[in-house]
Amino acid sequence: MRGTVRDRYAGARQPVEGGQSVEGGGSGGSGGGGRSIGGVRYVAWKSIRARRAQFVASFLAVLGGAVLVTACGVLLESGLFAGIAPHRYAAAPVVVGAGQSVTVPLPEGPDPVESLPERVMLPAELVATVAAVPGVRTAVGEVSFPATLVTGDGRTLGGPDGGEMLGHGWGTAKLTPFALREGAEPRRPGEIVLDAATAARAGTGVGAEVRIATADGATPYRVVGLATPPEGDGLPRQSALFFTDARARELSGHPESVAAIAVFAEPGVPTGGDSGLLGMVRSLSQDQDTLVERVERALAAKGYGESGNGDRADDADNGNGDRADGRRAVVRAGVERGEVEFLSAAQSRSVLTLVSGSFTGFVLMIVVLVVAGTLSLMVHQRRREIALLRAVAATPRQVHRMLATEVLLVSGVATLAGIGPGYLAVQALRDGFARIGVIEDGFALSIGPAPAIATLVLCMGAARIAVWVAARRQVRVRPVEALRESAVERPDIGRGRVIGGYVLLGLALVAVAAVVVVPQSLAAVPAALSSMLALIGIALLGPRLMAVLSRLAGASLLRRSRVAGYLAAANSVAGSRRLAAAVTPLVLTIGFATSQFYSQTTLSTATQYQARAATVADFVMAGAGGGVAPDIAAAARHVPGVAATTPLVATEVVAVDREATEEPLSRSTAYGIDAAGLTGTLDLPVASGSLRELRGDTVALSETEALWLGKKVGDRVDLVLGDGTPAKPRVIALYRPNLGFGDVLLPSDVVLPHTTNRLADVVLVATTPDADRDAVATGLNALAKEHPGLAVGDRESLLAAQDTEMEANAWLNRLLLAVVLAYVALSVATTLVTITTGRARELALLRLVGGTRRQVTRMLALETTLLAGIAVLIGTAVAAAPLTILSLRLIDTPLPSGPPWVFAAIVAATILTGVLSIRIPATRVLRARPLEAMRSRE
8 A cells, every 4th residue: 555655655745854845856857846737747647547547537527518618609600700602692792781680879889789680771772883883793672572383284393302492683683603505585574584494493494484472462474584593593492584684673672772782893902801800800911902991981881881780770861871761781791791682591690600509508507517517526625635635745836737737638638629629519519409490501611710719718628627626625724624524525515615505506596576567578587597506506516315215215325235335424424525426417307407408398389379379260271482472361351151351471670779788679570450340360368458550650568578578458569670770669559478489569551561571471351140151261262263282271280380380499409418418428427437446445345344246236237226316306306496486487287298209208317327327337446356456456
């Protein structure tokens, strides 16, 4: 034993005469008085080699954390700087578009920003303004609008692979550029040019007649030409239809506006437009006057400057180039041109920023918790070694330095090893997001060094702080006391840790209470936050909590087996810290997974239930091309047996509260409806006012929205419609909150002109009480045959569409949850393996004093049962409290909604992981002879 200790710490500080000490042994060690770190490095390296098993656990914890943090960093950077490469605007080096966001200036701090869901248009007069900028060769105003092609046999075609089919003026063909492969350009209103890929899918060609359905209805056109881009027969994920420029402006519904302005530069003029984080740095450091900057100055002089983060929601021009009508121009080059071309690019960035921001916060908490727990366990298992170092004159500073050196070496290598896989993992996450429809399929990630640098700092910093906190107590006490505590654990924990644990549990209770008062649509947020706070609080209070629970369980263990049960109970009570380290990751897995999964399923069920309760229509008319022409609702009213119809136009609006200093903007789901057709179609209980008055300059708010905005019936509310148009309607009714139909109702004829496609989502149809349902269905189907792509269904078809959207959100949460749980499962396995292998000397001693292998195995089995039981109990309790309150709030039952087998699977997988992580290394440890195990290194 003495020789073993002396050999292990060869090169440690040796006491000399006069109480001084010197560094020895390690290369680079020199001098005394603790000035050199060579000896510390030597001891740290020898310790890592001697304790490979323990450091492998720490290595894997940091490695997995580095993978997650790197992936989150790339997602966050991509949400800020990445986008979709332009397709339609590929030949235009610079593109001008309208700002797709709204903001309110605050006197202090950053201005809040909310994105706009509909296409914001620019005045056509700005084309001449841009064309007059020095260095601009030509400027082309782009007009585009959604369309559907109807073939001769009645089939309807959209874009390829689920993309869009868009109509344009032939004068904008040069933006890609499209060139004629066959035929001629359109010169008359009834002529059209198709891209070759669309013509092939439609089975048509030059000279054939096709029908094109837009918001104005279906109209026949003669195909006079086929066009192709530079590569292939068409663009990816979009089809191009070319009309005459005049006809395109007419069909767009905005004849005096353009969707974008393509800018072509004179030879030799730098365009600018570096993208990404590095591009932003380069643009800030360069002195060259670029075309982008020139166009920006010209637009700012016209009052369309891009300042701040979005469209200013002011009542008048604020004097700095921002306009009161919510219109501003953005000038983009490089990959950022895709943000102007694809409306979904800005939405993808916004969603990715929001998702990655919140997900990164959760990941950092999980990573810090796991790394801190793993390193704390490592230090705790080395308390005898640390006590011996103190006994041979090592100072607290030297011990801290040795542990820090070990951790920095291990965590540094682990972090560097995890950065590369993190960049690979984020590609899989991006593909998963695109597959479930959260971001656009062509969205490209921004790959730069910033996430790697942030990961290195965060992971190594977290590891360094964690080991300092874990070792603080053991290096502070006197050497003799440290030796005594190395033999028997101290049952108590620090006062700061106790206070922190109770504070977090208190905050968890506050979050549970918040579930009752926040809007229903946000109730799942404090429910999930409550579980997370409680889990961290329990991790801090773990040893104290485990001591109480193990004593309570001890009697049960004794009844099951007097020998093995006694040993298991005594070990659990005496080793409360070790038990807490083993239970914490299991509790984290069960509690976190259960609360996250069932909070989302409960919210989805509540949304479906409320939507079904409000939808009372007998029939639903929907369009195959993504919408229904506005005149369909009026035409359906003339079908015999139809009592009422209302179009349903989904959009989003932003409420503006200029007096608020913290949350002046509030984005809400809104629907446009026809108040005259509500009877028998929609049943939204009204708290005050009347929905029948919803016409013209009026609005109806849910009680939740009205409370948030401080409005009542008769008040005016400042809104920004989906395309950035400001409005100030009068509140005519307040209705009960309904998760399925948003918080704002507007007249459909007010909403439609401010949507991108000017189409209703569906038309709801109610029949008269004495109507023959089959006869009405026949009449509606006859109407549908006159409008290609129109389909007639029942109310379940509308609810199924809503369910599909909610399912995409559910899969997003499941994907993120699976990523986190994979890391937590890794931490569970490594922690339990480390604990079990660290007990080799203890188990050997039990066998030396007369315990048989069977008795020791039985003891470990009972300890594992106790461990799993406590983990299931606490994890379930942590998740059950907020989920019960959430379920009572949303679905009026204490049981959360969702398949029970998911909870059973979570518990089973967690217990199986724990059992295998204990049983497999325990079997290996018990194979060794007791004397050999006692002589082995700790």
